[in-house]
Amino acid sequence: MDSCEFSQIEQQLSPVFEQHGYEAQKLLQILLDVQEIYSFIPDEAITYIANLLSVSRVSVKAVVDFYSFLSFKSVGEYRVLFSDNITDQMLGKNELMQYFCKKMWLEPGKVSEDNLLSVDSTSCTGMCDQGPAALVNGWPLTNLDQQRLDLIAKLIRDRNPVSTWPAMLFEVKDNIYRSEILLGKPSVAGAAIKATLERGVAATLSEIEASKLRGRGGAGYSTANKWSSCRTSPGTAHYIVCNADEGEPGTFKDRVLLNSYADLVLEGMTIAAKIIGATQGFLYLRGEYRYLRRKLEEVLAQRRTAGLLGRSILGELGFDFDIEIHLGAGAYICGEESALIESLEGKSGRPRNRPPFPVTHGYLDQPTVVDNVETFACVSKIAEYDSAWFTALGTAQSSGSKILSISGDCARPGIYEYPFGVALYEIFDDCGAEDVHAVQVSGPSGTLVSCKEFRRRICFEDLPTAGALIIFNRERDILQVALNSAHFFAYESCGFCTPCRVGTQLQKKIIDKISDGYGTAYDLEELKYIGHIMRTMSHCGLGHTAANQVIDMLDKFPDAYKNKLKKLVFEPAFDLDRALEKARKITGRDDKLAHFP
Amino acid sequence: MSKNFTLDGKVISFKDGQTIMDAALTAGVYIPHLCHNPKFIPHGSCKLCIVNVNGRNMTSCTMPAGNGMVIENNTSALNDDRKALVQMLFVEGNHTCPSCEASGNCKLQATAYYLEMLSPHYTHFYPPRTVDASHPDIFLDLNRCILCELCVRASRDVDGKNIFKISGRGIGSHLVVNAESGKLGDTNFAVTDKAARVCPTGAILIKRRGYKTPIGHRIYDHKKINEIQAESDHE
Secondary structure, three states, rough: OHHHHOOOOOHHHHHHHHHHHHOOOHHHHHHHHHHHHHOOHHHHHHHHHHHHHHHHHHHHHHHHOOOOOOOOOOOOOOOEEOOOOHHHHHHHHHHHHHHHHHHOOOOOEEEEEOOOEEEEEEOOOOOHHHOEEEEEEEEEEEOOHHHHHHHHHHHHOOOOOOOHHOOHHHOOOOOEEEEEOOOOOOOOOHHHHHHHHHHHHHHHHHHHHHHHEEEOOOOOOOOHHHHHHHHOOOOOOOEEEEOOOOOOOOOHHHHHHHHHHHHHHHHHHHHHHHOOOOEEEEEOOHHHHHHHHHHHHHHHHHHHOOOOOOHHHOOOOOOEEEEEEOOOOOHHHHOOHHHHHHHHHHOOOOOOOOOOOOOOOOOOHHEEEEHHHHHHHHHHHHHHHHHHHOOOOEEEOOOOOEEEEEEEEEOOEEEEEEEOOOOOOHHHHHOOOOEEEEEEEEOOOOOOHHHHOOEEEEEOOEEEEOOEEEEEEOOOOOOHHHHHHHHHHHOOOOOOOOHHHHHHHHHHHHHHHHHHHOOOOHHHHHHHHHHHHHHHOOHHHHHOOOEEEEEEEHOOOOOHHHHHOOOOOOOOOOOOHHHHHHHHHHOOOOOOOOOOO | EEEEEEOEEEEEEEOOEHOOOOOHOOOOOOOOOOOOOOOOOOOOOOOOEEEEEOOOEEOOOOOEEOOOEEOOOOOHHHHHHHHHHHHHHHHHHHOHHHHHHOOOOOOHHHHHHHHOOOOOOOOOOOOOOEOOOOOOOEEEEEHHHHOOOOHHHHHHHHHOOOOOEEEHHHHHHHEEOOOOOOHHHOOEEEEOOOHOOOOOOOOEEEEOOOOOOOOOHHHHHHOHHHHHHHHHHOO
């Protein structure tokens, strides 16, 4: 685009500022809108935004540079991003993307010369039960096949606005196959808040404590302990944050909770606000789930009308609380609670040093509770019923139920709610998985489980999970599973600390080398040591877990890599003949003399 | 009653609010570090200062000291892992000690010697990085930047100029300059700024000073970094 087109920038951006205001915390939200208007962030906009928000230009640029859905250069009128989770690949993502690029005469990662289109991969979009999936200008496309891509190609060539495309392309199903206490029994909006007010705040907190509820994001910290600490921490304001940055590949249960059980989640946040004394809450919605925003705004509006949000909730004087939706912009690291808070403040999502923890120094340095979507849903149910009803399900240290997002090789991929303690083999029967070879529990940051371990149970005592469960049958190449994870972490590392920034890259390079057939026994030892460095020296959970799939593969699936190794002790990753490939491409030669013997 | 912890068996006392690193440096004990400088707000990114506290690894420059902590620091296991981190820093950038003006004054190089690093071990990344010579008095050579953010902190917190910032993500993280052109010459950066003198490597070099102190007469040519830092860092 020509710079003269930006002479109207003030006029074009004034509605954006009218909507978001002029606080520095709104920077990321403003940038997302600017990206949508221009399909990139023009330099002129950076200057304008920096002036209006009273921040330095370089701070604005650093934020643009951090998030994958923002860019300095145009990504075309249409940007198609194929979800790159292992489940999408198993459903043919790579072939489909190649097909589409060929059809559109385009190379992945590049913008067409007429600025019409760009095609690229993106981290898991959370549609693993209905993939292969993609995003077009931020809107989710599901169940992609050649036929659908032909239609999409035509729509793009004819320059049809995405808003006019056939609805069936964007259909997202809940696919709920098994329900327990959360998904089974519908709740009346407001019932849990009413029960909380009747019981009293202290008694409700005691009830949550008695329920032994642990955070559903994976770490499993006691919810009552977290809330008690936050409640007693001094501050000028307290905040409630719902972590809906569901970025762990293979996880999509929060998407379903927000789509069909939003009241349950928002009600849990409202109860939390009453307990810790917050008047402001945020729902941090991952950028990939932007399509849910309108629906969620409607639910919020209904709740305000019904007196369940806003001033004097349910008529109780002084019970004021409201919730704002904050969009993410493509960064897995923002699922880490302190990185999420940085992002909420409009900055790059780099995890903070801890201590201090968010319960004492969170959003704007004030006491903040950050909890997973499912945790808030559990709180609603506990408040509405009681702790005994909740602890009737589950195991000694893992009370209640867990919602699993099941995908991969099974007949019925989707959402399954189980009591904690369910064994893997029981799950296989329900979802129709046969000839199972391996299971990835809790995504790339979780555990890769082999068939010798299928009696293991989903619970904090054995296999903790944030909800992802990906099934691989005997046909699958486990090396590809580890390779997919290694690439994912190398792409998603925030870059703050040395071990993760460099370690994830080294890990990726070595896995690539093995996959290319140049690996040796030496490389296996290298992978183990780099994994050890990342696990023990990294700044946050991303680095601590970035080697999990690779180490599990090395320990449990020797067949996945043994026959790919060269017998030598050492083999350089550098290959003379491969290095000439670029030169061959430029000169158009492929004869014998253009190759090393 | 004074509070204390043990570091490799030695009893070290501390005041409330001190980190493990603060207390160790006050007591004259060296914990390897690159992004830390006691004059600035701790950053905790290089991870060289990780120590083992009661069996768990913790970043000593950001972790508050606690009464009764049992801490391991100078062990071969930790030093091996620290060496791997220094090797990672070497291969992700373009560090050519023999031709670098900072050689002998460079904390990265001196730490590598201290940890007995004999080779970079990992395959070099050879990233394309820029050299900015636009400023009349200062070179900015990003080949040598290790992302410690000392210049970011110095410029923001001491000089009050906010000239530097880290941009990008992951391995693409890089230092940027706060000017519309992105050039150091278009900022009010001055050779007298604190930020011009805090770089632990040779990423920020003052012009026309090259080799004024000959090789062989530089800070770490005579003493190891552990001897110097335990003495001088905590003025």
